[in-house]
Amino acid sequence: MKLEDLSKDELSQLHARAQSDYLRLCELKLSISMARGVPSSEQLELSNRLLELPGIGDYIAEDGTDCRNYMGQQGIPEARRLFAPVLGVPESQVVVSGNSSLALMYDCLSFAMRNGVPDSLRPWQQEKETVAFLCPVPGYDRHFTLCEAFGIRLIPIPMLGDGPDMHEVRTLVAQDASIRGMWCVPKYSNPTGTVYSDAVIEALASMPTAAPDFRLFWDDAYTVHHLTSENIQIENIYEACSRNGNPNRALVFASTSKVTQAGAGLAMLGSSVANIQWWLKHASVRSVGPDKINQLRHVRFLRDLKGLNALMESHKALLKPRFDAVLETLQTKLGQHGFAGWSTPKGGYFISVDVYPGTAQHVVALAKAAGVQMTDAGACFPYGIDPLDQQLRIAPSSPAVEALRAASEVICASILLAACEQKLA
Numbered sequence: 001m002k003l004e005d006l007s008k009d010e011l012s013q014l015h016a017r018a019q020s021d022y023l024r025l026c027e028l029k030l031s032i033s034m035a036r037g038v039p040s041s042e043q044l045e046l047s048n049r050l051l052e053l054p055g056i057g058d059y060i061a062e063d064g065t066d067c068r069n070y071m072g073q074q075g076i077p078e079a080r081r082l083f084a085p086v087l088g089v090p091e092s093q094v095v096v097s098g099n100s101s102l103a104l105m106y107d108c109l110s111f112a113m114r115n116g117v118p119d120s121l122r123p124w125q126q127e128k129e130t131v132a133f134l135c136p137v138p139g140y141d142r143h144f145t146l147c148e149a150f151g152i153r154l155i156p157i158p159m160l161g162d163g164p165d166m167h168e169v170r171t172l173v174a175q176d177a178s179i180r181g182m183w184c185v186p187k188y189s190n191p192t193g194t195v196y197s198d199a200v201i202e203a204l205a206s207m208p209t210a211a212p213d214f215r216l217f218w219d220d221a222y223t224v225h226h227l228t229s230e231n232i233q234i235e236n237i238y239e240a241c242s243r244n245g246n247p248n249r250a251l252v253f254a255s256t257s258k259v260t261q262a263g264a265g266l267a268m269l270g271s272s273v274a275n276i277q278w279w280l281k282h283a284s285v286r287s288v289g290p291d292k293i294n295q296l297r298h299v300r301f302l303r304d305l306k307g308l309n310a311l312m313e314s315h316k317a318l319l320k321p322r323f324d325a326v327l328e329t330l331q332t333k334l335g336q337h338g339f340a341g342w343s344t345p346k347g348g349y350f351i352s353v354d355v356y357p358g359t360a361q362h363v364v365a366l367a368k369a370a371g372v373q374m375t376d377a378g379a380c381f382p383y384g385i386d387p388l389d390q391q392l393r394i395a396p397s398s399p400a401v402e403a404l405r406a407a408s409e410v411i412c413a414s415i416l417l418a419a420c421e422q423k424l425a
Helices: 008-026 041-045 048-052 077-087 101-115 141-149 166-175 198-206 237-243 273-286 292-302 305-337 360-369 401-424
Strands: 032-034 094-096 132-137 153-160 179-184 215-219 250-255 267-270 351-354 372-374 391-394
Touching: 008 401, 032 401, 041 305, 048 292, 077 094, 077 250, 077 267, 077 292, 077 305, 094 273, 101 141, 101 215, 101 250, 101 267, 101 273, 132 141, 132 166, 141 153, 153 166, 166 179, 166 198, 198 237, 215 237, 237 250, 267 273, 292 305, 305 351, 305 401, 360 372, 360 391, 360 401, 372 391, 372 401, 391 401
Parallel strands: 032 372, 132 153, 132 179, 179 215, 215 250
Antiparallel strands: 094 267, 250 267, 351 391
16 A cells, blocks of 8 residues: 555554664665766776777877877867867867866866856856856766856756756746756756757747847756667757857766776867867966876877767666666565655656655665765755755665665665654654
8 A cells, every 4th residue: 555545553553664674774784875976997998998098108199199299179170079079069169188077077177267158248247146056956966066066046947857847947047037047967867867859948938138248058968878778869959059140058978987087088179169269278377287198098089979988888788777676675565654755866866756755764774774875865955954844865876786675675764764753753
């Protein structure tokens, strides 16, 4: 029977069983982290050959650049060509720099606050009203942290089955000139796995905005991270913006952090000619050039788009059994009770779970006490506040499959126990 249909006596009996299961699992003395989307050691080993590349004597890029030296702010040509199809922009409009796309996002916010962006009337920090960003929720906590670091106001937007609620987005950006940007993880979104529909992408590219310098921070972090054979493709945001007369609207970010080696990958930015020139101008103040040796080794290792896709198939083979283990446990332990729901992503790194309202924080505390570390409840919402205290993010990527099964049992037992306690109260 579903939780809502139980009598008080039946609920008390279920509570007793849930408590017994939870205490039994506590006795296992687990120590498992599912807090962040960290690649497993097996995934990192897929790219161990990078450690041997480019090799002694191999340091000249195709245009004659000595990769050991300074300069080359935009990245070597072969690296830009390799990742241009991933970003969906011409290779001349690609920047390859550093190892962290989050750092590139930080740069763009920093440059915008201090200098404005192309189309700006003045630096964002000189605006009379505090600059605001739209934030589809649940969303990526580090995006919100970036904005908070710059004093940017966060406005939550509901995430629907095909992307953000475009009725609300259109209304807000049309009437509020303080809204200068919007965070988007358009494919296999963190944490729900949502894929933006073509209609949503077209609307984002074409919608009128009160701010002339409105920007989409398009974090396409999971674009090649498929979990099924579908290999879903979405509309090209740069082309859609250009077609609708807004060529500067989208700043497209990606990285190889979960493709090769997370601490030694490559980060990329793709956008309009004006936006790339803007980034290069301001980036040249803080650096005389990126690590081009790392770019060269990635080109030697991945070679081309075919090589990249082959590597991602190997990642999928390691990740899918982990996701399946968690999803199977959720269904087995909670499906019959009717109050919890969860995403079944076709790619990306996370599973989003909605628990009984008012219990998410308690669930995280119960799981932690039983040896399973989860992302803090509320982390996927601006300022860490989930109004319903209901959403959880599960990251299945790093632990081994058997450890995941045990951890998932702990999480399910914690969810059921917290729900029973809330109902009995």
